[in-house]
Amino acid sequence: MSATPVPASHPRLRIAARTGAAVLGGYAFTWGFIAACTALAVKLGMDFHDAEFLASALGLLLFLAVFLGTVASRRGALLLWGVLLGGGALLAAAGSLLQASIA
């Protein structure tokens, strides 16, 4: 996916696209991360609530890092949206596959 540069004459649109990616894209990516981590930890024998807690705590720190990184990134907002939503979807799918292999 190539980043389509938004014209510089729309600074508000650029800010909206970027903060949107940081907040919503970051959320989707974090969701996927927590799903994959929880399922993986359970697969490796951890108690469900322990896995859920550990993945959530790490996921929240990851969300913070993704949020800051997306705002500061020099890449185009569209690319960031793609990476975060795509990555989140892949991770979530991994979580569901792992769950299916256990339950």
Place this chain on the structure above:
Amino acid sequence: MFHSFRQAMAWLHTWFGLVLGFVLMAAFFFGALSVFDREIDRWAIPATRFEPQPMPSFEKVLRPAFERLQPPPEMVEAMRPRVDGPMPERFDRIAYWSAYTTHRDPVLAIYAGWEVPGARNPDEQLYAVGTIDPRDGTPLPDDRLKIGSGFFFPLHYGLTLDWKNLGIWIVGFSALVMLAALVSGVVMHRKLFRELFTFRPGKARLRSALDLHNLTGVVALPFHFFFAFTGLVIFSATYYFPLGHTQLHELHELHEQHEAAALGLPHGRSGVPAGLANVDAMVGEAQRRWEARGMAGDVGFLVLQHVGDANGYVSVYRAGTDRIALVGQGIHFKADTGALLREDPPATPVARVAEFLTGLHLQHFRHWLLRWLYVFGGLMGAVCIATGFVFFVEKRKRQHARVGSQGVRIVDALAVTTVTGMVLAALGILVANRLLPEALPGRGDWERFAFWGTWALALVHAGWRSAPVARGLPNPAWREQCWAIAVLALAAAVLNWITTGDHLLRTLAAGYWPVAGLDLALLAVAAIAAAAGHRLGRRAEAAARIGAHGGEAAHA
């Protein structure tokens, strides 16, 4: 979009901090008050001004109280469309009865949940909450607003915006922004150590506001980070990332079955009616077992699952008065025979980290010094955010005045509303609590109206008085609301005396700190607010003398 990482961080810090700062102020300020939520409850409900009580006898006190509980009629009505067939006259399929208490609770909150026959979603239950006097089981009217634990506390994490948990989401996003503001603030300043020792109150307003912003941010940096982070962690699995109830529901179900197997009882109800053995005997047995482990203690949490069913069991948890964890050392008994089913194994390392993080945030354990440090930490967070607003305004005021922009005027008025206006709202509910007639129907609702009404008035006042800001001058509303705080805080303490007879000499002599402490805090607030109002007044006079055009002078 930005030329450097630092520039991006500065942009994020300024604008996200400005927009969500208003929410964060409420989370920090009412969080600081929630540290003493149960004590504020005592002040607000004079009938409950007695010493904390241990968990009462089940057979003598709790059982009759639980048996009286039924779901509130409006909740039954609300569920009716999601149920096939008629609603029962009396709900008797008890999912759970439970009671939770701490070393600071004179009254006891009890909870009950019911399964509903014919519910389309079998997991949807009806529930009820009651409050009793644990000394004799007398039910206490539940429409008396527990201003501390029932209003300030939920306000702190959910703004009492219950629709679709909107408030919880807003506060959660603000907590993420708080973390981002802390990181970006550190990136912006770099000279972190120096900020610890820099405060120049005599310097220009701009510089001293920034000094105080940095000082309160850096001194309590671990505190701010810890509370914003653990606040998110506590709600994560329930609200923000509810995977166990959605995407990973099957794993969660599997876990419940493992738990049931470990307990030695099938998961869920059997449908076979059964009796209930003596619960006090089970509690006594649990306490004997704790003592044998060298950790004698009180009961903090008592739960009866599936009461009246052959799969029913009773869980007894030790109060965490001397532990970080809220409760622990759970021991489970079969409800119909009283036979021991299981003692919870020692917590896993991950569970201990979880208990530590949530326990330290909620602080139900006994440590009065730490409790006060939390109050000061929370207030420091509020000061940090408030000085952020002041800095934002001071930095842009003259420039906005030159070009005729109203931007900082609006920000300043909102800052007045969130700083002094929020204190006024908190005092407004306390004053209303003492002034409203005891028997007023829906008294708690009127108290809430007083809170929001006071806050709305503060907003109107701040906006109405804000014109000087557009000319580069201070808003006199800051000073006037300081004086209003002084008057209301004093009034609240005096009204407590007049309406209950519990003046400071009496409560101090009796050592009844929940009420004495709040009265002393009210007097301290009155004194600080009066001093601040006086100072702001002198400054305005000085400005008027040296010939500021219009502005303050015209309003004086």
